Amino acid sequence: MCSFYILYSEKLQQYYYGYSCDDLSERIRKHNSNHKGFTGKTNDWQLVYKEEYATKTEAFKRELQIKKWKSRKRVESLINKSKI
Known part of the structure; x- marks a missing residue:
């Protein structure tokens, strides 16, 4: 099972989309770790949305x-229409 997800950073006031x-x-723990890349700028990323898919291709397309x-x-x- 694969997931499409949206994270939110209060500090950056931005969303991050991934699968x-x-x-x-x-x-998500890796996103919140100290690393290079967009999500490495802060460590307060919270899951705000997710969808599950049977394949990697479907999740990536979403x-x-x-x-x-x-x-x-x-x-x-x-x-806002979803409840995690």
């Missing part, structure tokens, strides 16, 4: 679809 076929809680929206309001509407 993973590994343990999602471990993936990530690309959401990124193409380029609309914070649309993303926040999606998040």
Whole structure:
């Protein structure tokens, strides 16, 4: 099982979109660790949304679809409609 997920950083006031076929809680822990890359700037990333898919391809396609929206309001509407 693979997941598409959205993380939110209060410090940066930004969302991060990703997908993973590994343990999602471990993936989030890695985002919150000190490393190079966008999520390494801070360690307060919180899971605010997720969807599960049978394949990596499906999860990746969903990530690309959401990124193409380029609309914070649309993303926040999606998040608000779900309950994690």
